Amino acid sequence: MASHLNADGIHGPSGKAWGQSTINGNLERGTGILDNELYIGRLVWNRLRYLKDPDTGKRISRLNDQSAWVVHDVPDLRIVDQDLWDRVKARQGDLRVK
Numbered sequence: 444m445a446s447h448l449n450a451d452g453i454h455g456p457s458g459k460a461w462g463q464s465t466i467n468g469n470l471e472r473g474t475g476i477l478d479n480e481l482y483i484g485r486l487v488w489n490r491l492r493y494l495k496d497p498d499t500g501k502r503i504s505r506l507n508d509q510s511a512w513v514v515h516d517v518p519d520l521r522i523v524d525q526d527l528w529d530r531v532k533a534r535q536g537d538l539r540v541k
Contacts, residue, residue, distance in 0.1 A: 470535070472506055477535065483528050484521030488513040 445461035455461040468475015473490055480487055489512050491504045 470539075472504075477531055481517075481520060482523040483525065484516060484518040486515045486517050486520070488515075 444466050445463045448455070448461045453461070455465055464475065466476050468478050470478055472478075473480060473487060476482075489507055492507055493502050493504050495501070496503050
């Protein structure tokens with residue numbers, strides 16, 4: 444999908460070329476366009492925490508326990524209907540390497 448967007452000259456969120464991880468993200472972490480629950484009106488806070496690697500000085504993310512997540516339903520922000528969301532999740536499941 445990213446290659447098609449790039450071939451069509453459609454810039455990614457940062458104004459640069461699309462990367463596949465921008466679209467697919469990481470299912471467990473809830474990142475990427477296809478796993479962003481805000482599109483279905485579900486806002487999740489505190490899913491990740493960020494630490495600084497003392498050796499490199501780079502910021503690294505770590506997944507918080509699900510019990511620490513703060514979840515709010517915000518139906519006014521929904522832009523993807525449930526049927527489409529469910530079909531995407533089913534397709535992702537079919538494509539997932541097992």
